[in-house]
Amino acid sequence: MPISKNLAPIAVLICLFSISFSSLALEISDLALEGEIKYLKVRPDPGAYSYESRVKITPQSLETGSVEIATCHYQLDPIAKVVIVFNPERIQAIAIQSLDKMTSAVIKDNEVVLTDVERGASICIGLKSRALDQLGDGRFKLNAGPLMRRYFDGYLPMAAKLRVDWPANMFILEKTTPAEKDGVGVVKGNDGVQLDMIFAGKMTAQIFLKKAD
DSSP states (O other): OOOOOOOOSSOOEEOOOOOOGGGTTOOGGGSEETTOEEEOSSOSSTTSOEEEEEEEOOTTHHHHOEEEEEEEEEEEOOEEEEEEEOOTTTEEEEEEEEEESSSEEEEETTEEEEEEEOTTEEEEEEEEEEOEEEEETTEEEEEEEEEOOEETTEEOEEEEEEEEEOSTTSEEEEEEESOSBTTEEEEEETTEEEEEEEEEEOEEEEEEEEEOO
16 A cells, blocks of 8 residues: 655544445545545435544643644545554654554554554544644644545545644634635634634645734
């Protein structure tokens, strides 16, 4: 199985290939081709693969760029081997927090290798990463992605929930990419922001923050 090295600070690339298309009850229009991304108002395959990430920014993060991240993959597709890869220049620590319906999950440097994954399997991973970039003038950027669910040379739909927490009134949210629209929900407060997305394709998200006065 090929392993992509196109990596971003927070999120992971998960390779899923062994899928029976006929069993998914999807239309061709629900898939995305290479280089294409579709945001979907309603998920056409509810209960299939989804991803969740929760990032904690602390006052120390502003100096070091390091944040704590909890990630979970749910309803994985059946496959003999999955490799989850993290940016070796950013990642500082990896810990497997829980797993279900797979033979093993082994940490190898900046990768987590899953073997004999059953349909509906799940894994949660805790991370520490230098994922917060300083842009100057009290502005910061947090990246998530690329996130994808591969199907041969295309992409199947998936859901992703990205939550970022910070101490109350530390930041003002300037913008998110993608912005709120069909298939992208943005919930913001004085102590965090959450993106809820349904899409097919290779998706990278950015959260732009400004330090509050």
